[in-house]
Amino acid sequence: MDYLKSVVPSQLLSERGSNLVIINPGSANIRIGLASKDTPLNIPHCIAWHTTQEPRRNVQDQLLNTQVTTTQYMEREKAYDMIASFLKIPFIDEEVGNNSYPRKMGRVDGLNPQNSRKDTSFDWTDVYQKEPSSSSALESSENKGTTSESLGQHRDANTEELGSSNHKYKKVIYGEEALKISPMAPYTLHRPIRRGHLNISLHYPMQQVLEDVHAIWDFILTEKLHIPLHERHKYAAMLVLPETFDNREIKELLSIVLRDLRFSSAVVHQEGLAAAFGNGLSTACVVKMGAQVTSVICIEDGAALPHTEKTLPFGGEDISRCLLWTQRHHQTWPQIRTDMFTKPIDLLMLNRLKESYCEIKEGELDAVGVVHSYEDGMPAGSHKTRLTALNVPPMGLFFPMLLVPDAYPPPPSVWFRDYEDMLEDTWHMEFPRRPEMSDGLFSSMNTGYPMWDSYPAFSAKPKKEEKIGLAEAITSSILSTGRIDLQRKLFCSILLIGGVALTRGLVPAVEERVLHAIPSNEAIDTVEVLQSRSNPTFVPWKGGAILGILDIGRDAWIHRDDWIRNGIHIGSGRKYKDSYFLQAQAMCYINS
Template identity: 70%
Template sequence: MAFNQDYLKTVVPSQLLAERGSNLVVINPGSANIRIGRAQQDSPLNIPHCIARRTSQVPKRNVQDQMLNSQVTTAQHMERERAYDIIASLLKIPFLDEEVPNSSYPRKMGRVDAYPPQNNKKEIPFTWTEVFENTPPPPPSSGGDNSITNGETSEPPITKENNNTMELSSGERKYKEYICGEDALRISPNEPYCLRRPIRRGHLNISQHYSMQQVLEDLQTIWDWILTEKLNIPQHLRHMYAAILVVPETFDNREIKEMISIVLRDLQFSLTVVHQEGLAAIFGNGLPTACIVNMGAQVTSVICVEDGVALPSTLISLRYGGEDISRCLLWTQRHHQTWPPIRTDAFTKPVDLLTLNKLKESYCMIREGEVEAVAQVHSYEDGMVPGSHKSRLTALNVPPMGLFYPTLLVPDVYPPPPRSWFNDYDDMLEDTWHMDFPGTGAFPMWESYPIFQSKPKREDNIGLAEAIAKSILSTARIDLQRKLFCSMQLIGGVALTDGLIPAVEERVLHAIPSHEAIDTVEVLQSRTNPAFVSWKGGAVLGILDFTRDGWISREDWIRSGIDTRIRRKYKDSYYLQAHTMAYINS
C-alpha cells in the first residue's frame, strides 16, 4: 500500500480515489447515524447508528440506552417560552399565546385548507419491520402508498389481520436475535426487542443501564452487519482492506482506543488510521483554513483549522442538534394545538422520532414571517396500520432558531455519563486487563500505550452564533480571525436547513464584540453534501497519507498494543504533514 511520491505529484485526487479507494473503507461514526463506505464511492451509506436486540425482560424496556424521564422542569418550561417569544419578535410572528388579529379563526384553530402544501412530496408512512427470520418476501403493494423509500425492499404495513396470523404461527417461527439500522427503529413496540444506541451526545453511551461491554459489543455488531450485508465485505476478506476512522472531536482517547480495537481485533481489518471530523472536513471541501461548524443530530461542534492544522484551543462542543429541533417541532405544534390527537413519544417510540425528523427536514426553515404548511402526520400504534392525519403545521421557522437560542430546545434530556468513565485511567482500564485475544490469551493491551492528556474541550450552553465568535476570537490573531470569519463552513445534516446560512452570517456578525476590528463574515458554500463532507475528506486523507506514519497494523495492535519504542501510535490528526496539505491545494 505504499505510494510513489513522484506519481502523487502528477495524479489528480479523483484518479487516486478510483485507483486506490477500492480497498479502503471510511468509517465516520456519529451519535445518531454512521457514514460508511469504500473510499472510491461518491457518497457513503448513511445508516441509523442503533441496534435492537431480542429481550425476554419483563416488563420489557423499549430502549435501554437513554433516561426515560423526559419531563421538562418548570424553570426549563419558562425559559423555553421566553426563548420562543424572543424568536417570535425577531421573525415578526405572533408571540407564543397570541392570536392572529382580525381573524375569525384563532391561530390555534386555523383552517387546514387555507394553506397550500409547502412541497409536492407525498408523505409515505413507515412500515413495521419484519422480526422473524426466513420470512418469504411480501406481495407487492397495489396502492404504492404503504412502502418506505429507504432503498430497501418495500413491505406492506402490518394489518390487524395479518398480525394475528403472525401471532398464530409465531411458535413455528424464529425471532431475529438482533436488527440494525433503520429497521431497528421501525420495530413495533409490542415485539420483544430493546433498542440500544451505543453512542449518545458524542460519547460512548455508557451508563448504569448500559455497560461498557454491551456498548462495545453493539458497536462491533452494527459495523460488522453493515460491512457484510451492505458493503459485501465478509470477515474472511477484510485482511485485504484498511479502515479510515473519522471520529468526532468530542471523543476521548479511551473511546478512540476502543474503536481501534473493534476495527482491528474484531472486524479484522489489516490497517487503520484515525482522523478527526473537523480536519477531514477541510479536505472534503478543499480549503486549508476554515472555521468548521459541524451540526449533527445530537452534538454541534466548532473548531478552527489553519493551513491544515486544527487548533485544539478553539474547540467548543454544544449539546444540541437536529433531533432536539425535531422534538421542539412537536412541542411547538402541541402548544398551538395543531398536532393531531395521537400518542407521539419521541423518547420511547423510535418510529415517532423518525416521523418528526422527516417532517423537520421537509418543512422547517428559517425566514421572517409566518411559515405554515399542510402535512400528513402519521401515527403508529402497536401493530396497527399507520394512521394518517392531515394537519396544518405552524411556526415552522421557530424550531431551527433554537440553534441560536438553545433554551428553546431543552437539550439536556440525556444526562451525560460520569466523567470518571473517561478521565480515570486506572478505572477505565479495569475490564481491559482480562480481554482474550485469539492465540495470545489474556493480554494487557494498553500496557505500553502512553497516557495522552485530554485535549481541551468546552461544552457550553450558548447559542451557535456566540460559539462561532468565541471560537474564532480565541485565536487571538487579527489576521487569522478575519480570514476565519470569512471562511466559515457549515457541515452535518442540520446544515441543509433552508435559510440557515444567512441566519448564521447575520447573527455571528452581531455576536462579535463592538471593540473587535471585524466587520465582514461569510459562510462558504459546501462543495459536496454537507452531511458527508467529513466522510469524503477522510477518503481523501486515506489516499494522500502516503507517509503512513499514523497507520496501525492489526498484528502490532494485537501483539503489543502500541510500542512506544518504535514510535508508533495512532495519528492525532490535530497535526498533519505540511506536504500532504500542500498537495491537496496544488
C-alpha cells in the first residue's frame, strides 16, 4: 500500500496494464483497449454477415420493432406540450397552426469543403473483397478525400465490373463499416446486445448471438489491438458490464472470454462501480446514459448498493428517433425516406445531427443543418433545412412518453432462469424440499423431474424496468438508501456518464428537475452534478483499468482452466464475487 501511495498513477498503469485488456460492451458500442492506454477504442457493437437467404432482412431483429400506437401518439403529444410549457416554447399544434409562411428547404448538390465535419455525408461500405486486379478508379475512390458525389460516380461506373465473377463479397463486415452497407447489398446486420441484454429472440437464437459476440471481439483483438489468438494466454481480461446484465448473460460472456478468446484469466466488475473509480470517487450516484438504456445506482465507500438500482428503457438512440419525429411533425424534414430501423446509416446521420444541434435550453431553438438521404447505393443527397424545436428531444429523458421506447422494445427474456448464482455462496444453503418427496432423489420420475421443483432458480438481481423519468429515478434511487446523511451526500455527488451525458445543458436541467422531484417532507435542499474528469463515455472503461491494476489480492479473478473444468461449482476454489461486495482496498490511493 505504501508503494501505491508513492507511485505516479501513469507509471502504475503502464507497469501493470500492458497485459490487461479492459472490455466494456454496450448495446450500441463496445469500448475496449489495454489498461495502459489513456483511452479505449470505441467501436459500434455490430456485425454484418453475407447472406443468400430470401426474403432477406437488412437488420436481424427488425421484426421486434413495432409501430407507434394511437394511444402512444397521443401521450407523446401530451408529453411534448408539458415540455413546451417547461421550455417556454409554443405547444405542438399551436406552432404549426399559426405558421403563416411555408417551410423552405433547399437542396445542396455540392458539399462545401469549408463546412465542418458534422455536415459531411457517410460513404457506402465497399462490400467486395479487394483483388490485385482492381481498377485504379476503384482504388482512387476509396481515398478519404473523395467527395460523396464523385465516390458515387466511381462506384456506379464500376458496378458491372464488381458484379463479375472476379469479385467476391466479403463474408463478414464489422463495426461502423457494417452500419454503412447499402440496403441493396446481400447482408444482414446483427446487434448482439439490445436494450442492455443479449439480443436473444425467435429471430436471433442464443447460439448465433454468442457467436457474433465472439466474432466481433476476436476481430477487434486481432486487427485493432494486434493481440493474436496464440498470444492471448499472456493477457488477462476485465469485463466491465452494465447493471442490466443477468446471471446467465455474465457467465456466457465469461465463457467467451476464457474459453473462446483464450485469455489466461478474467474478472467481472459492474459499470457503476467502475465509473466511480474512473472519476476518483468513493461515494456517488452514478447515472449511466447509454444508447438504449439509462441506469442509476448508488455507490457508498467503494461498494455498490444493489437495492438502489434503477433501469430505464431509453437512451440516446431514442432521442435521435424523437428528433426525426419532431421534425416530421413540424414539416421541416425533407421529403426523403429515412428509416433508422432498417437503414442503419440513417441512424448514424440522426445521431450526428442530435450531437451537433440538440441541447437543453429555454426558448425556441432552431438551426440550419444539412440532412442527407441515402438511397439504395446511390451517392448521398444533401438537403439544407431549418431544424426546429431542437431542445425538445433531449427533454424526453425527463418525460419518457415523448420517446415511446415501446416502439423499440427489449428482447424477450424468458430464458433468464439460472440454477447457479454468480453473486453469493449458494451451495452451502439449505434447499427446501417438498414434504411429499421421498428420500429417493428419483422417486417420482413418472411425473417429470420433481426434484427440480424444489431447487431454487436464482434471479441474479431484480431487473425491473421503471416507467418513470430520469429525475424521478435518481431521486427514488438515492432516497432508497434510507439514511439522511448518505442521502445528502449522494444528492451532491451525482455523476453523469455515457454518450448522452455530453448533451449541452443537461447538467443544470438534471439539478433543477431532481431538486423539484424530492418530496417536500425530505430535509434536502441541495443537488449537484459532479463534473466528469474525462470523456463521460470512457469513464467506466478507465475505472475498469484502475480496478484491474489495483486488485492486488486477485481473489475474484477466474483462471481459464478453472472456469472450463468447473465453472462456478464446488471445488473450483474460485468464484466470481460481484462488485456489490467488493471493498475498495486502494481507495486511499485514489483519493490522495
